[in-house]
Amino acid sequence: EDQVTQSPEALRLQEGESSSLNCSYTVSGLRGLFWYRQDPGKGPEFLFTLYSAGEEKEKERLKATLTKKESFLHITAPKPEDSATYLCAVQATGGSYIPTFGRGTSLIVHP
Amino acid sequence: KAGVTQTPRYLIKTRGQQVTLSCSPISGHRSVSWYQQTPGQGLQFLFEYFSETQRNKGNFPGRFSGRQFSNSRSEMNVSTLELGDSALYLCASTTIGGDTSEQFFGPGTRLTVL
Numbered sequence: 587e588d589q590v591t592q593s594p595e596a597l598r599l600q601e602g603e604s605s606s607l608n609c610s611y612t613v614s615g616l617r618g619l620f621w622y623r624q625d626p627g628k629g630p631e632f633l634f635t636l637y638s639a640g641e642e643k644e645k646e647r648l649k650a651t652l653t654k655k656e657s658f659l660h661i662t663a664p665k666p667e668d669s670a671t672y673l674c675a676v677q678a679t680g681g682s683y684i685p686t687f688g689r690g691t692s693l694i695v696h697p
Numbered sequence: 698k699a700g701v702t703q704t705p706r707y708l709i710k711t712r713g714q715q716v717t718l719s720c721s722p723i724s725g726h727r728s729v730s731w732y733q734q735t736p737g738q739g740l741q742f743l744f745e746y747f748s749e750t751q752r753n754k755g756n757f758p759g760r761f762s763g764r765q766f767s768n769s770r771s772e773m774n775v776s777t778l779e780l781g782d783s784a785l786y787l788c789a790s791t792t793i794g795g796d797t798s799e800q801f802f803g804p805g806t807r808l809t810v811l
Binding site: 618620622627628629630631632635673675677682683684685687688689690 | 701703730742791804
């Protein structure tokens with residue numbers, strides 16, 4: 587069974603204080619790993635797809651990296667508007683296209 | 698390109714009633730998935746429709762059902778509502794193809810059962 591574990595559950599940062607969110611996964615074969623951002627009361631917003639170990643993708647202050655067992659979402663010099671819940675999901679090879687989601691990391695950035 | 702739309706955005710119902718939620722996917726997307734999101738359980742997969750056929754189903758009781766129309770629009774129905782059905786219901790559309798299928802979510806329907 588595919589599993590996704592995100593840590594920490596919650597993270598509080600000061601504006602400008604860089605940090606990383608972790609997504610550990612267990613899957614028979616990885617087709618893709620996704621990162622989403624979700625604001626309160628809204629649907630998740632797609633951020634990145636990573637396909638293979640060693641791959642990195644960047645968007646503004648966010649950089650996602652992937653190894654064979656985990657992914658990191660690095661946040662550089664965060665701003666209060668980066669406050670949100672960040673969700674990780676994995677899609678396995680074979681079978682359905684339905685991704686398995688982690689529980690998310692709730693990030694609060696204080697000014 | 699317009700995103701995924703869901704209607705209504707908010708609903709308040711009482712126990713025992715039924716409710717129908719609607720989702721219009723991104724143009725060209727043929728797969729629509731439904732999720733239930735609660736603080737305690739996170740995102741839980743309900744079902745997926747592709748070309749008007751239910752292709753995958755999550756572990757939810759038969760009170761939860763859905764369908765997809767020829768234009769890819771989808772509806773989900775919950776009958777005999779229970780207090781525990783209060784949640785954010787999210788619809789996601791996907792274009793099937795290539796090696797991966799990224800899901801794009803709508804804003805959700807917030808259902809409150811009293």
